[in-house]
Amino acid sequence: MPRRDYDDEDDEQEEEEEEVYEEEDLEEEEEEDYDDGGKSGRKRRRSDFIDDAAEEDDDEDEDDDDDYGGGGRRRPKRRTGSEFFDLEAAVDSDEDEEEEDIEDDFIVDSGADIPDEDGARREYRHRLLPHEDQEEDLEELTRSIKQRYARSAHVEYDEEATDVEQQALLPSVRDPKLWMVKCAIGREREVAVCLMQKAIDRGPELQIRSVVALDHLKNYIYIEADKEAHVREACKGMRNIYASAKIMLVPIKEMTDVLSVESKAVDLARDTWVRMKMGTYKGDLAKVMDVDNVRQKVVVKLIPRIDLQALANKLEGREAPKKKAFIPPPRFMNIDEAREMNLRVERRRDPMSGDYFENIGGMMFKDGFLYKTVSMKSISTLNIQPTFDELEKFRQTGEGGDGDMASLSTLFANRKKGHFMKGDRVIVVKGDLRNLKGHVEKVEEDTVHIRPNQKDLPLTLAFSDKELCKYFDLGNHVKVVSGSSEGATGMVVSVQGHVVNLVSDTTKELLRVFADNVVESSEVTSGLTRIGEYELHDLVILDNKSFGVIIRVDSEAFQVLKGVPDRPEVALVRLREIKAKVEKKGNAQDRFKNHLAVKDVVKVVEGPCQGKQGPVEHIFRGVVFIYDRHHLEHAGFICAKTQSCVLVGGSRANGDRNGNPLSSRFAHMRAPPRAPQSPMRSSRGGPPMNCGLGRGGEDAVLGGLG
Amino acid sequence: MGSQTAAQIPTSFGHELRACLRCRLVKTYDQFRESGCENCPFFKMDEDHERVVDCTTPNFTGLISVMDPTRSWAARWLRIARYVPGCYTLAVSEALPEDLQNLCEDEHIPYAPPKRI
Numbered sequence: 001m002p003r004r005d006y007d008d009e010d011d012e013q014e015e016e017e018e019e020v021y022e023e024e025d026l027e028e029e030e031e032e033d034y035d036d037g038g039k040s041g042r043k044r045r046r047s048d049f050i051d052d053a054a055e056e057d058d059d060e061d062e063d064d065d066d067d068y069g070g071g072g073r074r075r076p077k078r079r080t081g082s083e084f085f086d087l088e089a090a091v092d093s094d095e096d097e098e099e100e101d102i103e104d105d106f107i108v109d110s111g112a113d114i115p116d117e118d119g120a121r122r123e124y125r126h127r128l129l130p131h132e133d134q135e136e137d138l139e140e141l142t143r144s145i146k147q148r149y150a151r152s153a154h155v156e157y158d159e160e161a162t163d164v165e166q167q168a169l170l171p172s173v174r175d176p177k178l179w180m181v182k183c184a185i186g187r188e189r190e191v192a193v194c195l196m197q198k199a200i201d202r203g204p205e206l207q208i209r210s211v212v213a214l215d216h217l218k219n220y221i222y223i224e225a226d227k228e229a230h231v232r233e234a235c236k237g238m239r240n241i242y243a244s245a246k247i248m249l250v251p252i253k254e255m256t257d258v259l260s261v262e263s264k265a266v267d268l269a270r271d272t273w274v275r276m277k278m279g280t281y282k283g284d285l286a287k288v289m290d291v292d293n294v295r296q297k298v299v300v301k302l303i304p305r306i307d308l309q310a311l312a313n314k315l316e317g318r319e320a321p322k323k324k325a326f327i328p329p330p331r332f333m334n335i336d337e338a339r340e341m342n343l344r345v346e347r348r349r350d351p352m353s354g355d356y357f358e359n360i361g362g363m364m365f366k367d368g369f370l371y372k373t374v375s376m377k378s379i380s381t382l383n384i385q386p387t388f389d390e391l392e393k394f395r396q397t398g399e400g401g402d403g404d405m406a407s408l409s410t411l412f413a414n415r416k417k418g419h420f421m422k423g424d425r426v427i428v429v430k431g432d433l434r435n436l437k438g439h440v441e442k443v444e445e446d447t448v449h450i451r452p453n454q455k456d457l458p459l460t461l462a463f464s465d466k467e468l469c470k471y472f473d474l475g476n477h478v479k480v481v482s483g484s485s486e487g488a489t490g491m492v493v494s495v496q497g498h499v500v501n502l503v504s505d506t507t508k509e510l511l512r513v514f515a516d517n518v519v520e521s522s523e524v525t526s527g528l529t530r531i532g533e534y535e536l537h538d539l540v541i542l543d544n545k546s547f548g549v550i551i552r553v554d555s556e557a558f559q560v561l562k563g564v565p566d567r568p569e570v571a572l573v574r575l576r577e578i579k580a581k582v583e584k585k586g587n588a589q590d591r592f593k594n595h596l597a598v599k600d601v602v603k604v605v606e607g608p609c610q611g612k613q614g615p616v617e618h619i620f621r622g623v624v625f626i627y628d629r630h631h632l633e634h635a636g637f638i639c640a641k642t643q644s645c646v647l648v649g650g651s652r653a654n655g656d657r658n659g660n661p662l663s664s665r666f667a668h669m670r671a672p673p674r675a676p677q678s679p680m681r682s683s684r685g686g687p688p689m690n691c692g693l694g695r696g697g698e699d700a701v702l703g704g705l706g
Numbered sequence: 707m708g709s710q711t712a713a714q715i716p717t718s719f720g721h722e723l724r725a726c727l728r729c730r731l732v733k734t735y736d737q738f739r740e741s742g743c744e745n746c747p748f749f750k751m752d753e754d755h756e757r758v759v760d761c762t763t764p765n766f767t768g769l770i771s772v773m774d775p776t777r778s779w780a781a782r783w784l785r786i787a788r789y790v791p792g793c794y795t796l797a798v799s800e801a802l803p804e805d806l807q808n809l810c811e812d813e814h815i816p817y818a819p820p821k822r823i
Binding site: 255 | 712716768777
């Protein structure tokens with residue numbers, strides 16, 4: 001019986017399949033018409049295994065398949081599989097076994113078969129069809145099903161992705177490699193599609209497996225192929241790939257990174273702050289007013305940058321000399337001004353929101369703002385930090401009537417709520433009693449009672465919190481408790497309405513903050529000293545070539561003094577650009593072969609930092625970082641070659657290459673001493689001030705020679 | 707090269723390009739309307755033009771042309787090794803609408819919504 005063949009001779013089966021695999025390639029190469037060749041190849045291949053009954057079935061299936069192309073190939077298997085199961089059920093009259101359950105079982109059972117997969121995947125096309133018309137024992141049937149379907153069933157359920165399975169799909173050495181090829185800029189997708197067309201035309205002759213064009217990587221594409229020669233062959237004749245283009249192999253560990261996409265789901269909501277990416281308003285802050293997901297458009301509110309004169313000229317048909325690249329400054333639209341220019345101002349009602357807009361030259365204005373409809377692609381939604389000035393500008397017209405403004409951004413939210421506490425110094429900013437200063441006595445829901453500084457007035461006066469503002473005298477020491485500069489402390493240098501200017505204690509720069517965000521405090525912060533795991537003065541590795549010491553920590557980035565000895569090089573790096581911190585204490589030798597370790601005091605004797613002296617903070621790759629408190633730059637850090645330094649207090653007489661204590665003793669006696677000898681020095685010149693860290697060996701020697 | 711018929715390849719690269727939300731095949735709107743999706747014939751995009759808008763999206767990242775899905779590691783990693791050769795995208799931005807997801811379930815067709823990081 002044919003089926004027995006499968007059961008018993010599984011190995012032979014695979015061999016046969018492989019033979020046929022080769023056969024198929026030959027066949028296909030002969031075929032001119034790619035599509036037909038595939039199908040007929042399949043027919044021929046299958047006939048080797050399958051008896052006539054199944055083959056007939058095959059033909060039927062293939063006819064049906066014509067409509068569906070390759071995708072339908074899965075169907076015949078299913079269909080025939082289910083037919084098979086029905087039969088089995090008939091034999092068994094076991095109604096519990098549903099098609100899906102059985103297939104699920106296969107998944108569990110095929111766990112052990114995973115090593116076979118790689119080969120099996122290649123051969124799954126050669127999937128064998130079951131024989132439906134034989135009656136067999138149930139066990140034999142299930143066994144044959146499992147053997148036959150285990151591999152392919154597992155592959156079938158590939159789609160149900162779990163993270164564990166993703167691990168199993170990591171590239172192996174048997175997989176084709178990824179090659180990075182340079183192409184014409186902006187044409188990456190075009191090249192990918194052209195290569196696809198070429199593959200369809202040339203068929204199996206083109207031996208590349210896939211081509212990847214990433215959106216964010218310009219100028220390059222990735223081609224997946226077994227050999228570099230295949231890549232070259234495929235790229236021959238491609239206009240957009242330079243003939244001389246370098247083909248670079250992607251290391252196997254980086255292959256998955258090529259295909260990973262950072263998909264951040266940015267949900268645009270109303271009242272989100274965004275920035276424009278293109279056009280006259282590029283870089284400007286805007287607020288989202290309406291989102292249309294269907295058409296991928298949003299309506300944003302902007303401060304108009306309109307040149308009324310130019311607009312008037314344009315609308316009246318007057319030829320105006322167009323100043324190239326002239327971007328008008330942002331200014332609120334004044335309707336009356338526009339009317340004066342004889343610009344037609346139409347009052348239109350927006351059907352969606354029911355608001356009235358003024359339409360000038362096709363642009364919609366309201367309250368001085370421009371409401372513009374733009375595509376989602378032209379706005380930037382991530383990490384939008386509205387600056388202080390921009391927010392202020394947006395506030396201007398909104399303050400009076402627009403009650404919504406208060407609840408919108410967090411920055412605003414804090415501001416409108418009274419931050420007043422008992423004892424706060426305040427000043428009246430609205431009303432008849434403007435500029436009256438006082439102290440807060442009591443705070444209620446909406447009213448604040450203050451005790452004015454003027455003696456003639458009643459003891460307490462009540463004001464609404466909108467009429468008051470916190471006040472600071474020049475010279476007060478304050479701390480910022482909310483907002484973008486949170487945590488900073490400093491001294492007040494000027495006050496302008498709601499805004500306080502202060503000089504930061506740490507960075508010595510001028511900060512502008514809202515008075516509501518500030519409280520009087522004598523606390524002096526030492527400033528930010530760490531972001532993440534990296535602290536000030538840590539030695540960090542940036543990438544394979546460079547490393548350096550962190551000399552300053554800003555809110556978002558670090559200033560790093562690089563390990564370049566001859567000239568001081570400072571780089572501004574972000575947290576993610578830092579690869580690792582160097583923990584281990586390096587060792588090195590100075591100019592005279594004295595052993596250097598961290599905390600030793602050294603002096604620089606050559607190079608641009610000659611004459612500087614200080615304790616060693618870090619040693620790495622032949623370079624030392626010294627902290628000299630008299631050095632005014634780079635937080636006092638100096639980078640120098642170990643060869644250019646001399647250990648302060650170290651011996652100069654140890655010219656011996658090996659650093660061998662015994663021979664150095666002789667050397668010491670032979671060579672004329674260039675430096676005053678200290679009685680302790682009898683071996684390798686361990687500095688007397690060394691606290692003996694890790695010098696156990698030497699001390700023993702010392703003791704020995706003692 | 708595989709013995710499958712390749713899917714149509716996109717005829718242009720502009721805004722008309724759309725990706726099927728299930729199999730991530732990339733073609734133009736017109737191509738989907740004319741011939742549907744080769745991997746997802748059950749969507750019947752060629753019959754119901756509204757379906758094209760529901761089942762495809764213009765928001766996608768990256769393009770990969772798969773010549774030989776069965777032997778391509780990249781196709782395997784992206785789980786498109788079972789589909790016909792053609793141009794696919796690495797990731798789509800949206801998930802299939804609920805009613806279509808149910809349709810997939812009914813037809814026992816595996817569907818995995820896009821991963822969100």
